[in-house]
Amino acid sequence: MSTANGLNLTLKVWRQKNDKVKGQMETYQVSDISPDSSFLEMMDILNEKLINEGGDPVAFDHDCREGICGSCSMYINGEAHGPGREITTCQLHMREFKNGETIYIEPWRAKAFPVIKDLVVDRGAFDRIMAAGGFVSVNTSGNTQDANAIPIPKADADKAFDAATCIGCGACVASCKNSSAMLFVSAKVSQFALLPQGKVEAKERVLNMVQQMDDEGFGNCSNTGACEVECPKGISLDNIARMNREYLSASFTADKK
Amino acid sequence: MSWLKQTFTSSIGRKFAMALSALFLVIFLLQHFIINFTSVLSEKTFNEISHFMGTNVLVQFALQPVLIFGVIYHFVMGFVLEIKNRNARAIKYAMNKGSENSTWFSRNMIYSGFVILLFLCLHFYDFWIPEISHKYIEVLPEDSTRYFGEMVEKFHDPLRVGLYALSFVFLSLHLMHGFQSAFQSVGARHSKYTPAIKKLGTLYAIIIPAGFIFIALYHHLTAL
Known part of the structure; x- marks a missing residue:
């Protein structure tokens, strides 16, 4: 009808x-x-x-x-x-x-x-980037410190939370004229780099994740901002600038060769 | 691979180097504009500054090589990155609305950059090659008052003035995105100062190219 x-x-x-x-x-x-x-x-x-x-x-x-x-x-x-x-x-x-x-x-x-097939794409590249460093290593001895016991400035917690709202959909890559994954990777780098738990491995994390991103064949960031506009979670370009800082400073100061 | 090579061949490292060369060129362009603008105010001042820039050891053998390296790096890496970026998407979209999420300037940096490269070829043909020939090939006697006349002579040709003006329009389009993008690439972004950087970039992208067009037109019209 x-x-x-x-x-x-x-x-x-x-x-x-x-x-x-x-x-x-x-x-x-x-x-x-x-x-x-x-x-x-x-x-x-x-x-x-x-x-x-x-x-x-x-x-x-x-x-x-x-x-x-x-x-x-x-x-x-x-x-x-x-x-x-x-x-x-x-x-x-x-x-x-x-x-x-x-x-x-x-x-x-x-x-x-x-x-x-058809409209289905393999986004395994994102999984491999996460596996390269998108985590916080914790031992499983049972004596892991309660996260609430660690003081975190509200502003940092909010920024980390905003970054963590990234759902890894890949719209940033799809929208970018260069197929760059910078918004996704920077959101994942930021959500850890802003928190004390993530700072311990911050340098190695950003170096490894960017290396993996490059190895996967994504393009370079031209700062057009298309990714930010099309992102369903409104992830900000602030994260890309933060990752640039994190990466450049880690390159010069990390123990990793 | 050494850590330094690793850094500057990474996507972020390359963009960082592109941004550094861009910021250097932004400063160079500003001083070039200021010097050129003196030609409108005083022939004598323009000749004096040009003579200084053309003969000072520090300018000639320290700053000029940095400038040449910066220009070449910026162009070569611009094209290298463009090729890599195009390769990152094998099949283009049948329907793509880039204008919905980004500016025209930001999506077409390669084209505005290419026009600037063509302009530089003309500019080198007009000024740099004759200068090198004057100093190092023909080894003509130094005349500190020759610069103004050499410049004005070039702007007699209306076609050349037109090409210069058109090139500066493309330079303006390039700077509209490039100025603020360079700051983002080096990680300088904060709600405290990024809006000011963007405004400054827009002002710079309008005033400097418009100023260069004014200088070319001024000398063309006053010589008529």
Whole structure:
């Protein structure tokens, strides 16, 4: 049954079987989409239609559907997570689009994020960067000090918390004209560097994480600020400046050769 | 790999070096502008300062090599980084709205930089090569009053004045992003002073190139 304000849309979607073959944009029509539905619900409707027609549904990452997990990595109409600020794709609603509009839906584009299938990319590069130093080493002897017993200035705690809200979605890489991962890595470096627990390993951490970032093939930061604008969690460029300071000072003072 | 090489071949180290060379060039451009501007005020002063800059040992053999290194490094690394950055994205987006999240200046530094490089070729052809030839190849007798006349003569040609003016427009576009970006790359960012740096950068990017255009036009028009 069609509704009075249902949207009829043309979708141009990137289809790619796997990372070995070339992909291409395919055109689909969806009709009578409720403006109140989320973008992912619209994708579900498209997939139901494709399955009913015997076709291959569009593969896309999704999990929590409430803006926390960072899975839904779609480049919609030329922007990461589509129009709107500080939202993920699951928080994007169809009321942002007009009836009859053509919507381009593409995966994150970066050499370091190879396409697995359609709109799903492998963001394992972020995991390897985290494994290179994005943690605080603690022993498990049972005598770990209570974090609340360590005085931390409120301003530092707030900045660390803001940095830690990064969900590692990769929108920064997708939006950056250079596919740079600086906003993600700087958020992870900052959330530890600002806290006393993280300061112990701060120098080695930043050196190792930046090294891993470079090894993964991300581009360099041109300070365009696109990442900050498109970040669903509003991670600030302050973090990139902090990582630059941390990295340069660690380069000259760390024991690591 | 030594730690120093490791640092300056890392993504952050390269950008740090780019920023240092940029800040050096910003200071150089300011002093170049001030000296050139004296030509509008007094032929004698311009000749005296030009003679000093052209013959002072410290300027010629300490600062000039740093300048040449800075210019070459900035251009070469600019292109190296551009190639690396382009390689980081093998497939381009079918639809990309860069203007929604960043300025035109910031996304097109390579193009504004390329125009500045072309301008420098013309500028070297006009002034630097004749200067080197005068001093070291032909070894002509030193004349401390020749500089003003040499400069004014170049600005007789309206095409050259037009090319200079166009180049300075691109220099302005480059500086609109480059000035404040250099501070970010060296980690100098704080809510206390970053807004002031951004305003200063915009002022610098307008006043200095506009001033250079004014000087070229002034000499062209007064010689008519």
